[in-house]
Amino acid sequence: MGATAKSHYYARLDSKESSSIGPSSSKRVQDEQAQVRIGWKMMGLGWQFVTEMLAGAFLGWIVGRWLGDETLGALIGTGCGLAVATYTLIRGALKLNSALDRMDKSQGTKPPPPLKQEKWKNSDEEHE
Numbered sequence: 598m599g600a601t602a603k604s605h606y607y608a609r610l611d612s613k614e615s616s617s618i619g620p621s622s623s624k625r626v627q628d629e630q631a632q633v634r635i636g637w638k639m640m641g642l643g644w645q646f647v648t649e650m651l652a653g654a655f656l657g658w659i660v661g662r663w664l665g666d667e668t669l670g671a672l673i674g675t676g677c678g679l680a681v682a683t684y685t686l687i688r689g690a691l692k693l694n695s696a697l698d699r700m701d702k703s704q705g706t707k708p709p710p711p712l713k714q715e716k717w718k719n720s721d722e723e724h725e
Contacts, residue, residue, distance in 0.1 A: 631700060635693055642689045646682045653678015 657674010661667045 628700065635696060638689075638693055642686055642693075645689070646686045649682035649685060650675065650678040653681065 654671050654675040657677065658667055658671040660674065661670015664670060
């Protein structure tokens with residue numbers, strides 16, 4: 598589905614929802630669409646991680662073959678690919694996390710309260 602087809606689909610979806618239920622449902626639909634887009638971006642980060650690792654291994658193998666030691670080149674390339682992929686994954690995850698935080702603030706929801714340390718101490722003592 599092209600970009601214009603998607604926008605027409607979402608426009609029709611918004612108009613159906615807003616005309617049948619009310620303006621608050623349109624906001625809910627937009628929030629759900631934003632969450633779905635973020636979910637797709639998260640999946641894209643996973644694929645990017647895998648492809649960067651494979652690209653590093655392949656490039657390392659090529660350089661190793663050129664230098665005469667394919668195994669060592671592949672290992673070094675995999676290590677470099679892992680480092681780049683991890684950096685990219687963390688950077689992308691932080692961006693998506695801040696986007697989710699902005700969505701939560703706009704909706705007025707609060708994050709769950711942290712667990713108290715005493716609860717963990719009591720449950721550890723019961724198991725001993």
